[in-house]
Amino acid sequence: MTPIVRIDRLRVTFGSGADTVEAVKDVSFEIAPGETVCVVGESGSGKSVTSLSLMRLVEFDGGQIVDGRLTLNCETGPLDIATADSSAMRDLRGDEIGMIFQEPMTSLNPVFTIERQLTDGLRVHRRMSGPAARDRALELLKEVRIPEPEQRLQQYPHELSGGMRQRIVIAIAMACRPRLLIADEPTTALDVTIQAEILALINRLKRETGMAVMFITHDMAVVAQIADRVVVMYRGEVVEEGPVDQIFSDPHAAYTKSLLAAVPRLGEMRGKPAPEPLRLVGDIVDPKPLLPKADPEPLLQVSNLTTYFPVKGGPLRRHVANVHAVEDVSFTLNKGETLSLVGESGCGKSSCGRSILRLVEPTSGTVILGHQNVVDANPRDLRRLRRQMQMIFQDPFASLNPYMRLAAQVAEPLKNFGSASGTDLIDKVASLFDRVELPRDYMRRFPHQLSGGQRQRIAIARALALSPKLIIADEAVSALDVSVQAQVLNLMMELQSDLGLSFLFISHDMAVVERVSHHVAVMYQGRIVEIGPRAAVFGDPRHPYTKALMRAVPIADPSRRTFEDDLDFKPIPSPIHPLTFAAQPSQYEEITPEHKVLHIS
Amino acid sequence: MRRFFKGKGLIGTVIVLAVLLVAVLAPLVIPDSFATQMNMRARLSGPTWEHFFGTDQLGRDLFYRVVLGAQTSIMIAGAAVLMSIVIGLPLGIVSGYFGGWIDNVLMRLVDTLLSFPALLLALTISAVLGPNLTNTIIAIGVAFTPFLARIIRGEALRVAQMPYVEAARAAGTTDAWMILRHILPNIMPAIIVQSTISLAFAILAEAGLSFLGLGTQPPEASWGLMIQASRDYLDVAPWTALVPGAAVAMTVLGLNLFGDTLRDVLDPRTET
Numbered sequence: 001m002t003p004i005v006r007i008d009r010l011r012v013t014f015g016s017g018a019d020t021v022e023a024v025k026d027v028s029f030e031i032a033p034g035e036t037v038c039v040v041g042e043s044g045s046g047k048s049v050t051s052l053s054l055m056r057l058v059e060f061d062g063g064q065i066v067d068g069r070l071t072l073n074c075e076t077g078p079l080d081i082a083t084a085d086s087s088a089m090r091d092l093r094g095d096e097i098g099m100i101f102q103e104p105m106t107s108l109n110p111v112f113t114i115e116r117q118l119t120d121g122l123r124v125h126r127r128m129s130g131p132a133a134r135d136r137a138l139e140l141l142k143e144v145r146i147p148e149p150e151q152r153l154q155q156y157p158h159e160l161s162g163g164m165r166q167r168i169v170i171a172i173a174m175a176c177r178p179r180l181l182i183a184d185e186p187t188t189a190l191d192v193t194i195q196a197e198i199l200a201l202i203n204r205l206k207r208e209t210g211m212a213v214m215f216i217t218h219d220m221a222v223v224a225q226i227a228d229r230v231v232v233m234y235r236g237e238v239v240e241e242g243p244v245d246q247i248f249s250d251p252h253a254a255y256t257k258s259l260l261a262a263v264p265r266l267g268e269m270r271g272k273p274a275p276e277p278l279r280l281v282g283d284i285v286d287p288k289p290l291l292p293k294a295d296p297e298p299l300l301q302v303s304n305l306t307t308y309f310p311v312k313g314g315p316l317r318r319h320v321a322n323v324h325a326v327e328d329v330s331f332t333l334n335k336g337e338t339l340s341l342v343g344e345s346g347c348g349k350s351s352c353g354r355s356i357l358r359l360v361e362p363t364s365g366t367v368i369l370g371h372q373n374v375v376d377a378n379p380r381d382l383r384r385l386r387r388q389m390q391m392i393f394q395d396p397f398a399s400l401n402p403y404m405r406l407a408a409q410v411a412e413p414l415k416n417f418g419s420a421s422g423t424d425l426i427d428k429v430a431s432l433f434d435r436v437e438l439p440r441d442y443m444r445r446f447p448h449q450l451s452g453g454q455r456q457r458i459a460i461a462r463a464l465a466l467s468p469k470l471i472i473a474d475e476a477v478s479a480l481d482v483s484v485q486a487q488v489l490n491l492m493m494e495l496q497s498d499l500g501l502s503f504l505f506i507s508h509d510m511a512v513v514e515r516v517s518h519h520v521a522v523m524y525q526g527r528i529v530e531i532g533p534r535a536a537v538f539g540d541p542r543h544p545y546t547k548a549l550m551r552a553v554p555i556a557d558p559s560r561r562t563f564e565d566d567l568d569f570k571p572i573p574s575p576i577h578p579l580t581f582a583a584q585p586s587q588y589e590e591i592t593p594e595h596k597v598l599h600i601s
Numbered sequence: 602m603r604r605f606f607k608g609k610g611l612i613g614t615v616i617v618l619a620v621l622l623v624a625v626l627a628p629l630v631i632p633d634s635f636a637t638q639m640n641m642r643a644r645l646s647g648p649t650w651e652h653f654f655g656t657d658q659l660g661r662d663l664f665y666r667v668v669l670g671a672q673t674s675i676m677i678a679g680a681a682v683l684m685s686i687v688i689g690l691p692l693g694i695v696s697g698y699f700g701g702w703i704d705n706v707l708m709r710l711v712d713t714l715l716s717f718p719a720l721l722l723a724l725t726i727s728a729v730l731g732p733n734l735t736n737t738i739i740a741i742g743v744a745f746t747p748f749l750a751r752i753i754r755g756e757a758l759r760v761a762q763m764p765y766v767e768a769a770r771a772a773g774t775t776d777a778w779m780i781l782r783h784i785l786p787n788i789m790p791a792i793i794v795q796s797t798i799s800l801a802f803a804i805l806a807e808a809g810l811s812f813l814g815l816g817t818q819p820p821e822a823s824w825g826l827m828i829q830a831s832r833d834y835l836d837v838a839p840w841t842a843l844v845p846g847a848a849v850a851m852t853v854l855g856l857n858l859f860g861d862t863l864r865d866v867l868d869p870r871t872e873t
Contacts, residue, residue, distance in 0.1 A: 357771055383773045391771045399764040402870055403786035409765075412782075413772035446869035462768065 002073055003030035004179050004212035005054065010068035010082075012049050012058060023049045023063065025236040031180065031212040036203070038215045038223045038244070041233035042259075042481035043452075047216045050233070051182045054214070055099060056081060056089045072096065072180065095125040098173030102185040104165035108157040114141075114168055115153040121175045140171040144201060162345075163194035167201065174205060181206070184216045191344035191508065196552040199226050200563055218481060220263045221511070221554040224248060225561055232256050244558045257281055262486035264511040265556045270539060275338060275516050277490040280483075287490075290497050292518055296334035299502045300356070300389075300470055304585075305329045305365035307348075307355045311576055324575045325351035326362070327526035328586040333519075335469070336496065338503040340513040340534075343523035344549075346575065349506045352523070353472045356504070357391055358382060369470065387417060390463035394475035396455035400447040406458055407433075407443035413465040432461040436491060453484030460491065464499075472504045477512065489516060510553045514538050519594075522546045525575055527586050532595030542597040610862035616855025624671040631669060638662070648840065655840040657830065663844045670822035670845070675852070677738055677816075677823070678803035682796050684742030685749050690792070692746070693753025694780055698761050708754065711747040719744040720809050727815040737816045741806050745799055752795050756788040763787075790864045797860035801853040824848050 012024040024046040031037045039047045052058040053065055054072075070081035074096055079088070093099075101107040108117060118140060119133035128136065134153070141149035144167040157165055166186065173181060183202060187195040203226060206213050215226055223230055227244040232253065240253040251257050258281040269275075277287035307326035310319045326348045333339045341349040355362040358374060367374040374385055390413075393399040400409055411429045414420045420428050430440050436457040447455055456476065463471050473492070477485040493516060495501055507513050513520060514534060521531040522545065530543040541547050551562065577583075588596035638661060648655045654663040692711065696704040714722065723740040730736035760766065766783050774783075808825020810816035817823040824845040831841035865871045 359767055359771060386771055386773055389771075391768065393764040393768060395764060399768055401765045401769075401783050401787070403868075404782065412769060412774060416773040416775070416778070448870040459768070462772065466772070 003032045004073055005214075006030040006069075006071045007050070007054070008069040008071065010050065010053060010070065011066045012046070012053055012063050013066050014061075014063050023236055024053070027068075027233070027236070027238050029231050029238065029241055031214055033179075033212055034206065034210045035228045036206060036213040036215055036226055037229045037231060038217060038227035039231045039233060040217055040220065040223050040259075042218055042483065044235065045233040046236040047233050048184055049236075051099075051184055051214060051216050054081060054180075054182060055093055055097060056084070057093075074179070091125070094121045094173075094178075095176045096178055097180045097182060098176070098178035100166075100169050100173050100181070100183040100186040103189050104162050104169055105189075107169050108165055110157050112156075113153065114155055114157070114160075118153075118168070118172055118175060121172065125176050136175070137171075140175055141168075143174065143205070144168075144171045146171075162190060163197060166190060166194070166198055170198070170201065170205070174209075177209065178211055180212045180214065182214045182216070185218070186215075187222060188217070188219070192510070192554070193344065193548060193552040195222070196554065196562060199554070202226065203563075219554070220260060220482065221265070221556040224556045224558045225554045227558070232259070248556070248558050254281070258483060260556070262483045263556045264486075264489075264509075264515040266511040266514060266550070266553050267538075267555070269514045269534070273535075275493060275518060275534070277493045278486045278515065280486055280490070288497070290338075290493055290518075292334065292337050296337065298332045299335045299369070300333040300504070301366075301368040302332070302356065303330045303366045303368075305352065305355060305362055305367060306583075307351050307360060307362045309351075309360075319579070321576050321578050322581070324526050324577055324581075324583060326355055327583050329365070329523075329526070329528055330586070331519075331521055331528065331531060333470070333502050333504060335502055336500045337518040338496065338505050338516050339519045339521065340505040340507060340517040341521050341523055341528075342507055342510060342513045342549075344508060347523040348526035348575075349508075349523045350474055351526075353391070353474050353504060353506050357386065357389060357472060359391075387413075387466045388468050389470040389472065390466065390468045392456070392459050392463050392471060392473045392476040394478055396452045396459060396479060397447075399459050400455055402447055404446075405443070406445050406447065406450075409447075410443075410458065410461045410465055413462060417466065419466070428465070432464060435464060435495070436461045451484070452480050453488060456480060456484075456488050457491070460488075460495075464495070467499075468501070470502045470504065472506065474506045475508070476505075478507065478509065485512070492516070510549060511556075522549065525573065527598060529598040530596070531588075532591070536592065536595040540591070540595075542591060542595075544600070609858045610865075613855050613858025613860075613862055616851060617859045620671060620675065620852050620855060623668055624675045627668045628672055631665060633669070654844045655838065657827070657841050658834055658838075663827075663841065666822040666827060667824065667844055667848050670824050670827060671848070673734075673817055673821065673823040674804050674807060674825060674849075677734065677741065677807045678800050680738045681741035681745060681803045681806075682799045684738065685745040685799065686792065686796060688742070689746045689749035690753055692750040694757045694784060694788075696750070697754040697757025697759075698776070698780060698784055700758070700761075704754075707750075711750050714743075714747040715751070717744075719748075720806060723806060723810055724813060724815065727810055732815045732818065734817075737807060737810055740810065740815075741803050744806070745803065749792075749795060749799065752791060753788060756791045757784055760784050760787045786867075789867055793860045793864045793867075797853070797856040800856055801849065804849050804852070 008028050010024055010027045014021045014023055027050055039050060041047045049058055049063060054070055065082050068082060071078050072081055115134065115137055118137040122128045122133040122136055137153060138149050141152055146152055146164060146167055187198050190198060199222065202213065217223060230242060230244050230247040231238055232240040232255065234255045240251065240256045247256065251260060261281045262278060264278065272289065274289040274291045276289040279287050305326055306328055308322040309325055311321040311323060312318065313320040329352055331339060341352060343349050351360060354360045356367050362375055365375060369385055369388060372385060377385055407429050410432055411425055414425055414428060429443065433440050433443060438454060438457050477488050480488060496503060505516055517534045520534050520537040521528045524545045530537055530546045537546065541550055587599040589599055590596055656662055692707055696707045723744040726740035726743055727736055730739065761784065766779065769779055769783055804825055807816050807823060808829050811823060811826040812829040817826050827845035828842055834841050
């Protein structure tokens, strides 16, 4: 079978003269009709540059295709994209080649209706009349299974949910029946349930239309779910290529092996008594599990914590409604243990963490740390209490001040409390750098000189500076590449066993949560719907939402795929309620004394 | 530091230094009369060997007027912008960082000032305080403050929401320290860009006031005054506007290049 597209010795550079950077070096592979090829790699591997070259969009970002051929087999015969002129490329884009981008919030134009955005390509490439284009648009919406398609046509992007928007983006890409669909991290910004639906949708569309799919991702679990063949890229080069089963069962390249070793897989902790670090390639000793103490001592007791955010409206910006971000949440975190709050975006897990630190003010409830209530502490007591609990944030690029040297940022908490000064301070900072395994000569550097993983280590060092008892890690590893994520997770677990730290681990990633937690609380709509020991929640999920979440998580194993017909997730209802709304208290059913499930009314 | 002496940084530094040098030294070296000496026979003469920038409607030499006018223009504009920063910076930072009612009060105040055209405001202040150099500076400074305060507030608001500010707060950082170490350095680029632009507008604002008889008093020279005076002769003697106009343009260009370089030098991210 002739392939739809063949990439032949592609080389792409950025910049000129001495500053030339080779982003893609000698990359070759092909995609057959009806085949999904996953291009997988970590940031900087050149996977996105390869896809942008196929659209010749790379030129707009300052890149240059210096060598190689990109042959696309059109109806009219083969065409070399690398040398095509700009008018030929305009005809190709959106017609023979469709593209889906990562961010469904920004890849639709907010000022045009869905109909307008769907029919644009049809009018340009197919010269369709208004009504004909409208009929086709309706057909497309049905194809991507959007409910009530007639009404959607007249709506604007902001009226639709993220998952719905990504379906629209796919419909636009499919409008002219492309031979090749390029999907660049199309599910990275989405919740797992929506991700599962979108992956299944792309799979079905590929089967029905016979198009070739080039799917770019960093997530090995997504690869396992969708790929026919896999191309593994590292630093601009293809290190391995092969059928998906072979890549997962018998990887050849050292890089692929280390990548797979770093991926936590849902279910692999089954039967293990306690969290344990990932065994990475090159580790000699077996990781030791973090067994909890025989007589657990509570550190943090949260009772009936509730946080509302006011919604302002009307010309006078009056308080008209409340966002019920955290609703009657109670849990206990023991010394030296990890409790994970897991859930999808908007479930209130971050607000809960921030309420505990009082970075946002809780509406009611108590948070007892040690023996003191954080919620009614006065500013001076609060400042003292915060010495014992620190936070690590998600975005390693935004959580460090770009204008301060790293040593100064790590030293800041110590200075604030006057716990050290002079050479003593420098020694302490240096030992914190040792602790998070960063070389001491990094102390004089600025944040931009570090990679994402190294920055997150700095954030951890800063959090450790005051020797806190509790660290709240809010999606602390979500923005990192998998191999870096594994290293940071292992570091956190090592710190826990050495220092007896307690972690409140906030994450959307079920596999990571299974790996690190002693206890797990699943959040939905501001409430904990299920809480218990990790083995109980993952091994015997009782609440329907927990079950749905488990089913939606992609598993890094190509033999365990989910299909579209298996999936039917209900959209999450709005958490905004009028001022008069009185929320029901959370009532739990005890499965075992520790494993509790929210009563379903 | 080396970057000040490379490419656009070099050009900017040279222009700024040259303008400053002229502004400071010219009045010491060149007698005042060179700029005020009238010569009715050489009115509106184009560039010649005798007057190589030409002359104005009263036959005064434009070269000397530009050179001697530099001090007045630069001093008024510089002092006025400095004053607007001194008032606007704390206003903007306090508003943006603390928010809440304090922000509301301060910003309504600023909005009130903003609702007057800057020149009208300066005119009123100048008229009330009386026409002299200090009052001109105060007038322009006050008139420019609300723009700067608004911009700084926006920037402070943006920076105050960054996770590193939240992290610092969680680590017990006090408000004063937070503003000094976290907010101020991160809003610096906006302040630099806005001040260099403001300087150009301040030079022209001084011209507006002078034209209305409230700024520089003739026969003293200032660039703005010269541009204003040239308006009746634009068709017959365009150089009367072009010469002081070019002086303003050069100064602003130099300041912009210098400001850009300064911003880059202060930003550790551009260090290699």
